[in-house]
Amino acid sequence: MAEAKKVEIKKIVAAKTMRKLMADHFYELDQAAKEGHPKVAWCTSVGPAELLRAMGFLVYFPENHGAMLGATRMAAETIPSANAIGYSPEICSYLTSDIGAFLQGRTPLSDAYEGINTIPEPDVLVYNTNQCREVQDWLAWYGRHWSKPVIGIECYRGVGEVTDVHVAGIAGQIKALIRPLEEICGQRFDIDRLREAVRLSRQCSDLWKEVLETATAKPSPLTFFDSTIHMAPAVVMRGTQTAIDYYQELLPELKARVSDGVAAVEGERLRLYWEGMPIWGRLRDLATLFLELRTCMVASTYANSWIFTALEPDDPIRSMARAYTELFIVRSDPYKEKYLEEMINTFGVDGIVFHDSKTCPHNTNSRYGMPQRLQERLGIPSITIAGDLNDLRCYSDEQAKTQIEAFAEQLAGRVGVSS
Numbered sequence: 356m357a358e359a360k361k362v363e364i365k366k367i368v369a370a371k372t373m374r375k376l377m378a379d380h381f382y383e384l385d386q387a388a389k390e391g392h393p394k395v396a397w398c399t400s401v402g403p404a405e406l407l408r409a410m411g412f413l414v415y416f417p418e419n420h421g422a423m424l425g426a427t428r429m430a431a432e433t434i435p436s437a438n439a440i441g442y443s444p445e446i447c448s449y450l451t452s453d454i455g456a457f458l459q460g461r462t463p464l465s466d467a468y469e470g471i472n473t474i475p476e477p478d479v480l481v482y483n484t485n486q487c488r489e490v491q492d493w494l495a496w497y498g499r500h501w502s503k504p505v506i507g508i509e510c511y512r513g514v515g516e517v518t519d520v521h522v523a524g525i526a527g528q529i530k531a532l533i534r535p536l537e538e539i540c541g542q543r544f545d546i547d548r549l550r551e552a553v554r555l556s557r558q559c560s561d562l563w564k565e566v567l568e569t570a571t572a573k574p575s576p577l578t579f580f581d582s583t584i585h586m587a588p589a590v591v592m593r594g595t596q597t598a599i600d601y602y603q604e605l606l607p608e609l610k611a612r613v614s615d616g617v618a619a620v621e622g623e624r625l626r627l628y629w630e631g632m633p634i635w636g637r638l639r640d641l642a643t644l645f646l647e648l649r650t651c652m653v654a655s656t657y658a659n660s661w662i663f664t665a666l667e668p669d670d671p672i673r674s675m676a677r678a679y680t681e682l683f684i685v686r687s688d689p690y691k692e693k694y695l696e697e698m699i700n701t702f703g704v705d706g707i708v709f710h711d712s713k714t715c716p717h718n719t720n721s722r723y724g725m726p727q728r729l730q731e732r733l734g735i736p737s738i739t740i741a742g743d744l745n746d747l748r749c750y751s752d753e754q755a756k757t758q759i760e761a762f763a764e765q766l767a768g769r770v771g772v773s774s
């Protein structure tokens with residue numbers, strides 16, 4: 356029997372630059388927390404980072420740290436410590452792994468970056484519940500621990516069309532953050548600085564959108580698994596020139612791949628869409644499995660969550676309010692299904708992999724009949740993988756592998772490509 360051909364994930368050259376940028380990001384935060392200047396603000400991943408940057412804060416994103424705990428598989432060891440103080444294993448495993456790691460005095464930052472021994476202590480913690488209520492509870496725990504102020508935005512849920520009423524409500528809450536932030540940072544709010552931060556965020560967003568849209572090419576120059584890595588600057592550095600510079604380096608590399616016909620997945624025969632959170636502790640394993648199946652995960656809802664086309668420097672607060680309310684996670688099912696239909700058509704998708712993330716119900720869309728409705732209306736096949744973003748006790752390698760292999764075989768027969 357012939358030996359199976361070994362497959363390797365194709366490296367993106369710009370990743371070297373990104374690793375340095377991330378190191379600089381964490382070293383700057385570490386130094387600021389130790390020296391007390393500049394002030395450090397914690398912010399949820401789709402919170403008002405532009406406002407915080409405009410007021411001179413360095414911004415730390417705890418969800419980014421949660422993803423690192425998942426990717427390094429440290430989460431399995433830290434989650435029980437949060438469970439032990441009353442945080443249920445049923446709630447967000449970002450939260451439980453992060454608080455558990457803090458209780459244990461551990462962080463993956465110390466393994467990645469010499470001299471960093473802990474996460475940066477905040478001067479203020481700012482949330483937006485557009486992801487879930489857990490982010491508010493998460494930051495509240497640290498606020499109590501350090502006796503630091505916790506402020507934020509309460510978002511809408513199940514939004515169909517985003518109306519002026521929605522925008523006015525969120526804009527009012529953003530404005531209400533300004534006075535307490537002025538007191539904490541010791542400087543007056545400057546609308547021109549906010550306009551500049553929003554301008555930079557919009558430019559970053561537009562570049563990130565272009566990066567992701569290179570995957571409309573056949574074959575695709577990148578995969579969903581690549582995007583989970585290269586999204587980092589769009590998440591933690593939006594509102595800065597640094598993020599823009601990075602995507603201005605990455606984008607030409609991907610465009611060159613398209614021009615030269617370089618495929619992220621050699622011999623690409625199937626194109627899939629990932630709906631839901633990443634399974635951080637199994638990204639490489641899953642990427643390798645799809646490579647072996649010559650199947651490219653070309654797009655995802657998750658990576659697109661940092662595309663904010665509503666941002667407008669001329670109307671920064673209202674445009675921020677609209678951008679945060681247009682987020683996929685807070686929208687109604689009819690909106691989500693229309694959005695997925697557009698993505699299926701844009702990226703030439705053959706099937707969808709839904710991830711039913713045990714501790715992330717707000718970012719799980721397979722529980723209320725959506726896969727079945729999409730198949731009935733559009734004829735798009737799908738499978739649902741049971742797992743979790745960080746808690747690998749909820750995930751079965753063997754079961755997922757069997758499901759994915761069977762799905763790929765089914766799709767190959769359906770679209771008429773060789774297995």
